[in-house]
Amino acid sequence: MFQNVNIKDNLKENRLFLNRSIFLFIVVLFITFGLIARLTYLQVIGHEHYADLAQDNRVKMAPLPPTRGIIYDRSGKILAENRPVFNLEITPEQVPNLDKTVEELSTLFALNEQTTKRFHKLRQRSKSFNSIPLKLRLSDKEVAIFAANRPRFPGVDIHARLMRHYPYKELTAHIVGYVGRINEKELKSIDPKTYRGTYQIGKNGVEKTYEAILHGQPGYLESEVNVQGRAINVIERAPSLPGKDLRLTIDIEMQRIAYDALGKKNGAVIAVDIKTGDLLTFVSKPGYDPNPFVYGIDHKSYNALQHSHDRPLFNRALRGQYPPGSTVKPFIGLAGLRYSVITAKQKNFCPGYYQLPNLEHRYRDWKKWGHGPVDLDIAITQSCDVYFYDLALTLGIDRMHEYLTLFGFGQRTGVDILGEKRGLLPSRDWKRKARNQAWFPGETLITGIGQGFTLVTPLQLARATAIMASRGKNVQPHVVKTIGTDLNSVPFSPPAVDQAVTTPPKKSILWQQVIDAMTHVIHGARGTAQSIGKNSSYKIAGKTGTAQVFSVGQEDEYDEEEIEERLRDHALFIAFAPVKEPKIAIAVIVENGGHGGSVAAPIAGKLFRKYLGD
Amino acid sequence: MANSSYRSISFNQQGQAGNRSLLQKIHLDGPLLLGLLAISAVGFLILYSAGGENWGLLNRQLIRLAVAFGGLFILAQIPPHHLRRYTPILFAIGILLLIAVLVMGEVGKGAQRWLDLGFFRFQPSEMLKLATPMMVAWYLADRPLPPNWKHLFFAVLFIVIPAFLIARQPDLGTALLVASSGAAAIFLAGIRWRILLAIGASLGALLPVLWHFMREYQKQRVLTFLNPENDPLGAGYHIIQSKIAIGSGGLYGKGWLNGTQSHLEFLPERSTDFIFAVFAEEFGLVGCIMLLTLYLLIVSRCIYISIKAQDTYSRLLAGALGMTFFIYVFVNIGMVIGILPVVGVPLPLVSYGGTSMVTLLAGFGILMSIQTHRKLLST
Numbered sequence: 001m002f003q004n005v006n007i008k009d010n011l012k013e014n015r016l017f018l019n020r021s022i023f024l025f026i027v028v029l030f031i032t033f034g035l036i037a038r039l040t041y042l043q044v045i046g047h048e049h050y051a052d053l054a055q056d057n058r059v060k061m062a063p064l065p066p067t068r069g070i071i072y073d074r075s076g077k078i079l080a081e082n083r084p085v086f087n088l089e090i091t092p093e094q095v096p097n098l099d100k101t102v103e104e105l106s107t108l109f110a111l112n113e114q115t116t117k118r119f120h121k122l123r124q125r126s127k128s129f130n131s132i133p134l135k136l137r138l139s140d141k142e143v144a145i146f147a148a149n150r151p152r153f154p155g156v157d158i159h160a161r162l163m164r165h166y167p168y169k170e171l172t173a174h175i176v177g178y179v180g181r182i183n184e185k186e187l188k189s190i191d192p193k194t195y196r197g198t199y200q201i202g203k204n205g206v207e208k209t210y211e212a213i214l215h216g217q218p219g220y221l222e223s224e225v226n227v228q229g230r231a232i233n234v235i236e237r238a239p240s241l242p243g244k245d246l247r248l249t250i251d252i253e254m255q256r257i258a259y260d261a262l263g264k265k266n267g268a269v270i271a272v273d274i275k276t277g278d279l280l281t282f283v284s285k286p287g288y289d290p291n292p293f294v295y296g297i298d299h300k301s302y303n304a305l306q307h308s309h310d311r312p313l314f315n316r317a318l319r320g321q322y323p324p325g326s327t328v329k330p331f332i333g334l335a336g337l338r339y340s341v342i343t344a345k346q347k348n349f350c351p352g353y354y355q356l357p358n359l360e361h362r363y364r365d366w367k368k369w370g371h372g373p374v375d376l377d378i379a380i381t382q383s384c385d386v387y388f389y390d391l392a393l394t395l396g397i398d399r400m401h402e403y404l405t406l407f408g409f410g411q412r413t414g415v416d417i418l419g420e421k422r423g424l425l426p427s428r429d430w431k432r433k434a435r436n437q438a439w440f441p442g443e444t445l446i447t448g449i450g451q452g453f454t455l456v457t458p459l460q461l462a463r464a465t466a467i468m469a470s471r472g473k474n475v476q477p478h479v480v481k482t483i484g485t486d487l488n489s490v491p492f493s494p495p496a497v498d499q500a501v502t503t504p505p506k507k508s509i510l511w512q513q514v515i516d517a518m519t520h521v522i523h524g525a526r527g528t529a530q531s532i533g534k535n536s537s538y539k540i541a542g543k544t545g546t547a548q549v550f551s552v553g554q555e556d557e558y559d560e561e562e563i564e565e566r567l568r569d570h571a572l573f574i575a576f577a578p579v580k581e582p583k584i585a586i587a588v589i590v591e592n593g594g595h596g597g598s599v600a601a602p603i604a605g606k607l608f609r610k611y612l613g614d
Numbered sequence: 615m616a617n618s619s620y621r622s623i624s625f626n627q628q629g630q631a632g633n634r635s636l637l638q639k640i641h642l643d644g645p646l647l648l649g650l651l652a653i654s655a656v657g658f659l660i661l662y663s664a665g666g667e668n669w670g671l672l673n674r675q676l677i678r679l680a681v682a683f684g685g686l687f688i689l690a691q692i693p694p695h696h697l698r699r700y701t702p703i704l705f706a707i708g709i710l711l712l713i714a715v716l717v718m719g720e721v722g723k724g725a726q727r728w729l730d731l732g733f734f735r736f737q738p739s740e741m742l743k744l745a746t747p748m749m750v751a752w753y754l755a756d757r758p759l760p761p762n763w764k765h766l767f768f769a770v771l772f773i774v775i776p777a778f779l780i781a782r783q784p785d786l787g788t789a790l791l792v793a794s795s796g797a798a799a800i801f802l803a804g805i806r807w808r809i810l811l812a813i814g815a816s817l818g819a820l821l822p823v824l825w826h827f828m829r830e831y832q833k834q835r836v837l838t839f840l841n842p843e844n845d846p847l848g849a850g851y852h853i854i855q856s857k858i859a860i861g862s863g864g865l866y867g868k869g870w871l872n873g874t875q876s877h878l879e880f881l882p883e884r885s886t887d888f889i890f891a892v893f894a895e896e897f898g899l900v901g902c903i904m905l906l907t908l909y910l911l912i913v914s915r916c917i918y919i920s921i922k923a924q925d926t927y928s929r930l931l932a933g934a935l936g937m938t939f940f941i942y943v944f945v946n947i948g949m950v951i952g953i954l955p956v957v958g959v960p961l962p963l964v965s966y967g968g969t970s971m972v973t974l975l976a977g978f979g980i981l982m983s984i985q986t987h988r989k990l991l992s993t
Contacts, residue, residue, distance in 0.1 A: 013759045016804040017929055018921060024801070024933070025917050028940055032910055035944070036903055038951050042861040043899040050861025057858065058874040226878040 059235065060225045063197030066216030067162065069243035071176055071206060073252040074278070074481055079172050080207065084160035086143050088135040090119070093128040094155030101153060102134070108149060109135055109142060129230050131159060137295070164200065164207075164294045168252060170287030171259055174315045175250055175417065175479055177205020178290035194218060203293065206246065206479060209416050213483055216243030247482040249278035254610050258283040261603040266310055267570075267590040268317040270462035270477075271607050274469050274582045277476040279415070281586075281607060282459075284316040319421045321455035322589055325545030326383045326596070327574045328404070328450035330468060330514050332391060333376050335403040337510040341394045344376045344513040354389040356441055363389055363445055366546075380517035381524050383544065385449050392448025397439055400447060401427040406503040407464035409456060416478045423460050426453035450545060462587035465574040468518075469541070469582035471511040472503035515541050519579050528597040529573065532605030535614060541582075542575030542604070544596030568592035573600035577608050584611050641690040641986040643919070649912040650963065650978060654679055656893075656905060657964035663871050664884045664892040665966065671885065675966055682975035689979025693987045694928045697980065701745070701752040705772070708745040711738035712779040739788045740973040742776040744980070746792050747934035750799040755927035760804035769800050770813075786832055787957035791941060798937035799930045802920070835956045852888065853952050855881050860894040860951060867898030885966040887958055890950040906947075909962075913940045919985045928984040935977040942974070 042050065071080035088109070095101050102116055111134070119134045126132050138146070138158065146158060164179045166172060179200040182190070186201055195201070196218055202208035219240035223231040258269035262285045271281035288305055292298075297305075305313050314320070336342040352370030353362040365371070365385040371378065379387035392400060405411070410425025424430075426447060428439040446452035456464075459477060466475040505511070518541035522533035528544040547570040571593030576585040586604040593599035637644050658672060665671035715738055749772045757765045773796035781789040801810070825833065859875035868874070873895035875881045884892050894902050916936025923929040939962060946961040948954035960970050 009758070013804070013926065016759060017802060017926075017933075020802045020804060021917050021921050021933060024798070024937060025914065028910070028913055028917075028937075031940075031944055032906055034953075035906060035947055035951065038953055039860065039894065039899055039902050042857060042951060043864055043894065043902070046857075046861045047864040050858050051864065053858045054862035054875055054880075057855075057880050058878050224874070224878060227880045232878060 065197035217241035268458035325547035327545035466585035469576035529601035538578035545572030686979035751930035795938035
């Protein structure tokens with residue numbers, strides 16, 4: 001050892017060591033610069049890229065769906081609301097023993113295997129801190145049961161979710177419509193931004209027409225999430241803008257009166273405010289309960305509705321097309337006066353039938369033995385067919401078509417419920433196009449009494465009646481009165497209607513002559529609808545009608561027992577009141593109801609009493 | 615004893631008794647201590663942020679640090695020649711403990727790094743981080759330098775034995791650190807470049823063999839290092855999230871406590887091995903350069919101490935310890951910034967964790983002892 005020390009060359013070793021130390025120090029410097037170079041690459045050159053990635057990591061946007069606007073009737077009764085629905089939900093991370101908890105809940109609520117299976121499936125796809133629904137739509141009793149047992153189930157809770165609810169069910173289904181799950185077709189047409197977080201959309205009725213207004217604007221919750229996706233804190237909260245409420249023109253009490261008055265019959269009742277075009281009553285019976293559609297109706301129930309002979313899903317008031325029958329006569333009569341082919345006093349003899357020159361065929365009057373000498377007043381009051389056969393022939397189809405068009409026949413009324421039918425007002429043009437046939441004089445005759453090709457919707461009929469009542473002023477029927485809540489509501493402005501354009505004739509005496517005749521229908525000694533006006537303090541003007549059935553029921557399967565009932569005539573009635581200062585016009589159609597005067601008129605009578613008093 | 619009188623004269627010339635600061639009296643090196651305290655302070659700052667502003671975590675770290683500085687202080691009081699005398703015994707005990715750990719591991723099945731002493735758990739591999747360069751320095755100090763083949767063989771053997779035993783635990787990271795600290799001592803001893811080249815070449819040739827002996831998770835780490843995007847949710851996740859943290863920090867960082875990658879827990883191991891990513895995210899490139907400069911200053915001081923050391927043992931040991939410290943920093947940061955594979959090496963004085971900190975500061979205690987006992991060497 002000591003020898004070694006002697007051999008050691010300390011000076012040389014020191015120099016060597018110094019060299020090595022300096023070398024190592026240089027290496028250290030190089031490595032340090034290497035690290036800094038790499039850091040510069042990451043933090044300066046790659047900064048933007050990595051900053052984006054960090055942002056993606058940390059920020060999650062959650063939509064805050066807006067609350068849908070509430071729909072009221074004209075008096076403020078709720079027709080469509082958002083009701084909390086209670087779901088039983090579990091937050092797995094708060095549950096000590098999940099399987100045991102689910103098992104116990106299963107016995108408590110009698111859950112079937114399918115429900116628990118669905119829950120476990122959902123649980124695997126969700127984060128453990130998310131609340132997962134076990135049972136949907138708890139009944140009040142089930143909510144109470146859980147409340148009593150709550151301490152036993154940590155991590156289990158009842159969560160409320162807002163669901164659309166229609167308290168008046170079948171009474172308003174054809175007006176308000178319903179919301180349902182957004183389907184793929186709708187998904188393509190909607191703005192995905194607006195519907196983020198929303199699962200339902202208006203399917204028909206006002207819910208569909210006013211979807212954009214009712215829906216509102218979604219907000220969003222921008223929150224910082226951690227690596228598990230749990231929201232740590234809120235960066236920004238943009239509250240959603242709730243959808244605007246709607247106040248409808250409908251009076252729910254009148255709606256109920258009309259619906260009930262139809263009794264067991266199917267049909268439609270429209271009542272319209274003549275000045276404003278407000279639809280006070282819009283009944284299509286039968287209706288249906290729209291609430292199951294909100295949750296997703298099951299196949300069986302849907303098929304039952306779809307295939308029912310009564311066709312509850314069919315909106316008769318809007319889409320039902322009926323021959324107007326005798327209700328068209330006042331309009332034809334007015335056309336005669338307007339074109340000066342008749343005067344009110346001029347009399348025609350009614351033998352009970354009408355024959356075209358040189359033809360054998362007899363067009364019958366409903367009164368076999370005829371009405372005898374008939375002027376316009378008698379013709380309308382007693383609904384003489386022969387008078388109108390003759391008048392129709394004199395007017396010709398062209399003038400009838402031209403004039404009835406002014407009352408809105410054959411056109412959509414433009415009501416703010418989607419899916420309206422336009423009816424049919426025949427003309428030579430139409431027949432050539434649709435049937436490739438010439439127009440026959442016999443067709444002119446039956447058009448004069450509202451049979452043949454002519455088809456009207458109950459809504460059209462009510463509107464035409466309102467135009468008659470206002471002596472030619474146009475009336476725009478609509479169901480939405482105001483947008484927004486009652487306090488700061490914006491008055492609804494219906495689609496532009498030129499009120500200045502009035503239907504001729506300009507001479508009000510000519511209008512008065514027809515209206516007088518219509519008044520006699522109710523108040524005259526031989527009127528066809530005397531029952532309803534007996535005790536009223538105001539005068540009612542109206543017209544009954546009976547339409548032969550040939551369109552409704554064609555698609556249905558034949559049922560031997562039902563055919564009799566189904567082939568019966570439809571009963572129609574149009575009216576307005578008070579005659580002096582018309583306020584309300586009504587159209588009633590009772591399918592297979594028989595005679596208008598005895599079946600349809602009393603329904604209108606009830607509405608008049610409700611709206612105008614006795 | 616003329617030599618001795620010369621030294622005492624030089625002592626008197628260099629530093630008058632009045633100038634000898636209190637620090638020197640208690641054998642602490644001012645610049646080194648300042649650097650260590652500065653980095654510890656930075657460490658606390660960043661640990662507070664990385665640990666989710668958890669004071670409990672800080673308290674435990676503070677206790678560890680106090681213990682470690684205590685160890686530093688004690689070791690600084692031991693003159694290097696005493697240390698040198700006990701080096702072979704220390705090394706032998708270390709090797710025995712390593713064997714004990716391995717045997718217990720066999721019994722317990724699976725990875726075993728700890729010796730449970732009842733009141734605390736002791737990791738013998740940590741001890742070897744110091745004992746190995748000490749042993750190499752001890753062995754080479756009396757040999758003519760640069761060492762000849764025979765001496766080199768023994769010196770390498772003193773490295774390979776503990777490295778192999780630690781690798782068997784398996785703890786590849788520590789094994790590599792232990793080996794490199796020994797290697798640094800050999801390098802400083804003046805090993806000839808051609809021998810160095812030959813060793814390097816043969817090590818390169820041995821790599822496939824090493825690969826063969828690696829455990830599956832170790833292989834996975836290397837593969838992940840080579841291509842982290844290959845497995846972004848699995849093994850590559852650490853590196854990807856770490857790079858996102860660092861890169862998103864930018865030039866000036868997001869500010870203290872504002873790192874999203876760490877606070878939202880995207881960054882794994884953020885209090886321990888990946889704490890540098892938290893620092894880089896919150897303090898940016900500027901902060902990183904400052905921290906690296908601080909580390910560089912400490913390493914420079916270590917090299918200075920080793921150059922100034924007056925005997926070969928101290929010199930080799932001081933240099934090796936300084937280099938070991940730097941290798942720690944390099945391996946950790948290199949891993950975090952994605953230029954080295956993921957090995958479990960903490961960032962010295964910053965990462966949360968106990969044993970390695972005690973070892974590190976013990977090493978600095980030895981360095982301070984070497985520096986402060988210099989003048990009294992031969993008394």
